[in-house]
Amino acid sequence: MTPEASSTGTPDAGPSRSPRRVNRTDLIAGAASAVLGVAVLPAAVGMPRIAQGMPGPGLFPGIIGVFLVLFGLVLVVGALRGRRVDVEEEAPAVAGPTVSTGRRWLNGGVVLAGIAFYIVAAETLGFLVTITLVVLAVMITLGARWWVALITAVAVAFALLLVFEEGLLVQLPDGLVG
Amino acid sequence: MAADIQAGLELVLDPTTLLVVVLAGIFGLFIGALPGMTATLAAALLIPFTFFLDPVPAIASIITMSAMAIFAGDVPGALLRIPGTPSSAAYTEDAFRMTQDGKGPVALGVSLVASVLGGLFGSVVLIFVAPVLGEFALRFTSYEYFWVAVLGLTAAVIISRGSQIKGGIALMLGLLISTIGLDVSIGYPRFTFGESELYRGVDFIPAMIGLFGVSEVLRNATSPIHLGPVPKVSSRGSIRESLRTVWRYKHRVGSGSVIGGAVGSLPGAGADIAAWVSYAVTKNTSRNAHLFGRGKGHPEPIAGAAAANNAGLGSAFIPTLAFGIPGDTITAILIGVLLVKGVTPGPQLFTMNTDMLYAIYIVFIVANLLLLPLGFLLIRASSLVLQVPRATLLAIIVAISIVGSFAINNGYLEITIMLLMGVLGFLLERAKIPLAPVVLGIVLGPIVERNFIQSVIKTNWDLGQFFTRPISAGLIVLTAILLFAPPVIATLKRRMRD
Numbered sequence: 221m222t223p224e225a226s227s228t229g230t231p232d233a234g235p236s237r238s239p240r241r242v243n244r245t246d247l248i249a250g251a252a253s254a255v256l257g258v259a260v261l262p263a264a265v266g267m268p269r270i271a272q273g274m275p276g277p278g279l280f281p282g283i284i285g286v287f288l289v290l291f292g293l294v295l296v297v298g299a300l301r302g303r304r305v306d307v308e309e310e311a312p313a314v315a316g317p318t319v320s321t322g323r324r325w326l327n328g329g330v331v332l333a334g335i336a337f338y339i340v341a342a343e344t345l346g347f348l349v350t351i352t353l354v355v356l357a358v359m360i361t362l363g364a365r366w367w368v369a370l371i372t373a374v375a376v377a378f379a380l381l382l383v384f385e386e387g388l389l390v391q392l393p394d395g396l397v398g
Numbered sequence: 399m400a401a402d403i404q405a406g407l408e409l410v411l412d413p414t415t416l417l418v419v420v421l422a423g424i425f426g427l428f429i430g431a432l433p434g435m436t437a438t439l440a441a442a443l444l445i446p447f448t449f450f451l452d453p454v455p456a457i458a459s460i461i462t463m464s465a466m467a468i469f470a471g472d473v474p475g476a477l478l479r480i481p482g483t484p485s486s487a488a489y490t491e492d493a494f495r496m497t498q499d500g501k502g503p504v505a506l507g508v509s510l511v512a513s514v515l516g517g518l519f520g521s522v523v524l525i526f527v528a529p530v531l532g533e534f535a536l537r538f539t540s541y542e543y544f545w546v547a548v549l550g551l552t553a554a555v556i557i558s559r560g561s562q563i564k565g566g567i568a569l570m571l572g573l574l575i576s577t578i579g580l581d582v583s584i585g586y587p588r589f590t591f592g593e594s595e596l597y598r599g600v601d602f603i604p605a606m607i608g609l610f611g612v613s614e615v616l617r618n619a620t621s622p623i624h625l626g627p628v629p630k631v632s633s634r635g636s637i638r639e640s641l642r643t644v645w646r647y648k649h650r651v652g653s654g655s656v657i658g659g660a661v662g663s664l665p666g667a668g669a670d671i672a673a674w675v676s677y678a679v680t681k682n683t684s685r686n687a688h689l690f691g692r693g694k695g696h697p698e699p700i701a702g703a704a705a706a707n708n709a710g711l712g713s714a715f716i717p718t719l720a721f722g723i724p725g726d727t728i729t730a731i732l733i734g735v736l737l738v739k740g741v742t743p744g745p746q747l748f749t750m751n752t753d754m755l756y757a758i759y760i761v762f763i764v765a766n767l768l769l770l771p772l773g774f775l776l777i778r779a780s781s782l783v784l785q786v787p788r789a790t791l792l793a794i795i796v797a798i799s800i801v802g803s804f805a806i807n808n809g810y811l812e813i814t815i816m817l818l819m820g821v822l823g824f825l826l827e828r829a830k831i832p833l834a835p836v837v838l839g840i841v842l843g844p845i846v847e848r849n850f851i852q853s854v855i856k857t858n859w860d861l862g863q864f865f866t867r868p869i870s871a872g873l874i875v876l877t878a879i880l881l882f883a884p885p886v887i888a889t890l891k892r893r894m895r896d
Contacts, residue, residue, distance in 0.1 A: 249829035253567045260574065263589070270583055274859055277581035277588055280847050284574050291566045298563070319622050327619035328824075331796060335612070335817045338800050339810050351800065355793045362619060362789035372790050380801050388450045390805040 243299040250295030257288030330361040346395020352377045406756025410764065415455040419462045419761070423768055426463035427776045430470030431783045432791065433480035434618055437467035437669075438833075441731045442610035443795065445603050446802030453741050454757045457732065461715075461758070462765040464728045468669050468707050469513040469773055473780045476505050477629055485670040485707040488677040488699075495695030497629060503777055507640025508697045509704035510773040512651045515644075516705030517766035519655035520662065520712025525759050527663070527713075531720035532748035540856070541864055543721075544849040545873035547842045550723040552877050553664055554838040556884060564831045571822075572839020573846075575600055582848045583855070595811045602734040604803035604812040605819045605840060609833060610727075611799040612820025615792050617827060628784045637774065647701040650680055654702035655709045662710025663717060668726025668834070672710030673703040712762055718743055719755070723842065730837040 264285055267278030275282070319327075334354040342350045352373045359369035384390040409415065422444065429440035440463055448456035471483030476493035486493075489509075496505035538546070551573075555565040578589045579599030590596040644651060654676040661672040680702040681687045689696045714725030722744035724730035736743050747755050776783070803816040823833055857863050864870060 245829050249564070249567070249831060253570075256574075257570075267581075267588065268584065268586055270855075274854075276583040276851075277586040280843075280850075281574070281577050281588060284570050284577070287566065288570045288574070291563050291570065294563050295561075295567070321622075324620040324622060328616050331612075331615055331619050331792070332817065332821070334796060335800060335813065335820075339813050339817070342810070347801075351797050354800070355797050358619075358793040358796055359789045362792060364787065364789040364793075368787075369789070369793075372793070376794055376797050380797060384801055384805055388447070388805065390801075391808060392801070392804070 241302050243302065246295050246299035250292045250297075250299060252292070253295065254289045254292030257285045257290075257292060260285035260288065327361055330357055334358050342393045342395065344395055347392035348377050348381060349395065350393075351380065402752045402756045403760075405753035406758075406760050409454045409753060409757040410458065410760045412455075414451075415458055418451065418455040418459045419764065419768070422459035422463040423466045423765065423772055426466030427470045427772055428783060430467030430482050431473040431776060431780065432786065433474035433478055433482055433784070434621075435614065435791075436483045436610070437464045437471065437485075438610045438727050438731070439614045439795075440464070440467050441728050442606045443798055443802065445606060445731065445735055446798075446805050448735050449603060449738065449806060453736065453739050454754060454761075456735060456739065457758055458761040458765075460728065460732050460735070461761050462768065464711055465513075465517055465708060465762075465765045465769055466772065468711060469510055469704070469769060470776060472506060472509045472513075472704065473776065474784060476502050476509075477780060477784060483670075485668070485673050485710075487670065488673040488703045491691040492695040492697070492700055495691075495693065496697065499694040501694075502629070503632070503636035504639050504643060505695070505697060505700060506777045506780070507636050507774075508643045508647075509700050510770070510777065511640055511644045512654065512701045512704040513708040513773070514766050514770050515651050516655045516658055517708035517712060517769065518763065519705070520659055520709035521759065521762035521766060522712075523659040523663075523709070524712045524715050524719075524762065528716045528719045529748055531716060532745045535720050535745040536749070537869065538721075538745070539867075540849040540852040541867055541870050542873065544846060544853060544864070545870050545877070546721050546723055547846040547849065549873055549877045549880070550717070550721075551835075551838060551842055551846070552880050554835045556880050561830075562884065564829070565835050568826065568831050568833065568835035569839045571826075572836035573843040574839075575605070575836075576840045576843025577847070582844070583851045593811075595809070599844075600815055600840075601806060601812055602738060602840065603806050604816040606731055606734065606837070607799050607803050608816035608819025609823040609836065611795060612816060613823025613827060613833075615795050615799075616820060616824040618788070618792055628781050636777070643697050644701055647698050650684075650698055650702035651705045653679065654705035657702075658706035658709025659713045661706070662713035663725060668714055668728070669707035669710040673707040676703045676706035708766070715758070715762075719747055719758070720745065722845070724838060727834045727837050730834075730841045733841050 260281055264278040264282035267281070268276065269278070270276035334357050338350050338354055345353075355373035355376050356369050359372060360366060364372070381392060385392055410419075425444070426437070426440055429435045429443070430437055441460055444459055444463055448459055451459070468483055468485050471481055471486035472489075472493060473482060475481040475486040475490035476497050479490060479494040481487040481490045493502075493505040493509065496502060535542075535546075551569060555562055555569050574589075576599070578596060580586065580597050581588050587597055657676045657679060658669070658672040661675050662669065677699050680699045681690055684690070684698055686696055686698055690699050710726075711728075714729050717723045717725050718729040718733060722733065722742065724733050733743055741751070741754075799816060800813055803812040804810070806812055823836075826833060826836070853863065854861070865874065
């Protein structure tokens with residue numbers, strides 16, 4: 221969802237003080253909650269019972285599912301009626317230049333991809349190499365100079381190795397190179 | 399009693415514990431002072447380390463770190479108008495305007511001294527109130543524990559800022575996550591998707607690192623705003639002026655401390671809500687109210703609210719210690735850590751682990767006293783701390799999060815859980831759904847369910863027992879009051895306005 225999209229909606233709805241708009245964020249959040257609830261319910265009903273028809277493992281997930289649907293629908297209805305649920309209180313910060321939307325998504329994507337990369341590659345490449353690559357990638361994406369990033373990445377990798385393997389006695393993956 | 403205090407002192411004055419306290423304090427000051435990095439994030443990054451410590455230093459590190467971080471959050475608030483932690487948001491406007499007027503160090507000095515005084519007051523409240531409630535809680539059976547946990551969950555939703563429906567959704571998500579794994583009644587695997595490693599449930603520690611560590615990194619990395627230049631501050635002569643100002647508004651520090659002590663003890667209401675309430679009270683009762691948040695800013699609301707947020711930290715431990723019900727996000731994390739270490743917080747602490755109990759009390763006092771010198775050093779170095787490059791910081795947090803999650807169990811499932819929870823936390827924040835009820839749901843979910851199932855199995859599904867026992871009935875009435883308070887107050891307000 222883009223910020224531009226969230227500002228669209230019915231521009232005028234009666235004589236209220238502020239123009240009412242469909243709150244897109246609330247609409248999506250409410251719908252997601254309701255869908256999750258609907259998905260949980262059949263699983264909860266399908267769970268075995270303790271004895272003589274007494275509910276057991278499925279009881280709590282069932283109750284949670286019902287509430288997820290209920291709260292989700294209330295949020296959806298509120299969003300469609302254009303009620304402003306939240307009051308913005310944040311004061312504008314002392315800001316420098318702003319960052320483009322595409323760049324922001326890339327930044328977030330690299331952070332997630334970095335963590336995912338560690339999960340799949342650490343066992344083969346070993347802790348030192350993998351974590352160095354992750355820190356390097358995140359720093360360069362966020363605008364650090366490449367040599368600063370390289371020095372920091374290597375230093376962080378060795379510092380963490382020292383703290384966790386020597387200090388806390390955690391066996392970090394050695395990999396094929398270590 | 400004297401023997402307990404001595405045993406407690408011995409636990410705290412252990413060199414390892416002292417070293418941990420000082421390091422955790424510096425860490426808390428540093429993270430708290432960085433704009434947008436919260437005390438909860440600092441707690442999440444601390445957990446993997448506490449996992450390897452004894453219970454007392456583990457608790458001590460979290461207490462000290464949070465006391466420091468809550469004060470340090472005022473620094474970027476005053477200098478950049480970006481509160482470092484949510485609890486500083488109430489008076490950011492006043493502190494920032496004072497900085498523009500050249501009085502930044504005084505604003506921070508007032509906040510620091512008020513924080514220390516408020517923090518000490520909160521510790522005293524904790525020391526006197528917790529044992530009384532704890533003794534009362536010794537009479538609890540599974541029925542009462544069920545209702546106390548329900549009360550905690552209700553409070554988490556009602557008190558959460560913003561929309562209560564969103565608070566409810568957040569709570570249900572937390573509860574749903576807590577049902578993953580083998581169930582308590584017959585050991586049936588729920589929502590494990592055939593993954594046998596999930597049978598023991600979602601590990602609390604990687605979940606917290608994801609929810610608060612990774613999601614904060616994502617929020618920062620995708621933030622549309624770059625920080626502007628950091629103003630230079632000269633702190634010459636500011637200590638004396640800060641002390642004078644605090645003395646002038648000593649009754650505000652007092653009322654702020656009392657408000658913090660009261661609000662903080664409510665489950666679900668933490669330091670930030672205490673600060674907002676204190677700010678509102680000061681504004682409604684002060685002759686200088688027309689000067690607050692405009693013009694050159696005013697130190698009066700800072701004195702009250704800064705005392706309130708640190709006092710709230712101490713009193714948030716009251717329900718934590720007495721019932722094992724967290725008072726806010728940080729105590730929820732702490733309860734999770736204690737459970738992992740095999741310590742069950744609750745009334746047993748008051749009869750069996752009294753040395754640990756007294757150690758916790760002493761840590762609170764030590765942490766607040768330590769805040770005074772370290773806090774003044776931070777004010778001096780504030781411009782420097784704010785210039786730490788963002789890319790380096792976020793990358794290091796990512797690396798610590800990965801290794802920290804892995805270290806808990808030497809497994810990659812934990813990192814995966816952290817990743818997923820990070821995305822969840824990020825999405826929830828974008829939808830303005832509060833994260834605190836999620837944590838409370840994860841921590842309290844198993845307590846609610848276990849006590850409910852135990853109770854119904856004991857009585858063969860005689861649900862009447864839940865309502866007819868006197869303490870249970872009292873807790874139900876409290877829960878009902880809490881549920882119906884907001885609409886009633888809203889109606890009363892409307893009537894009064896008309």
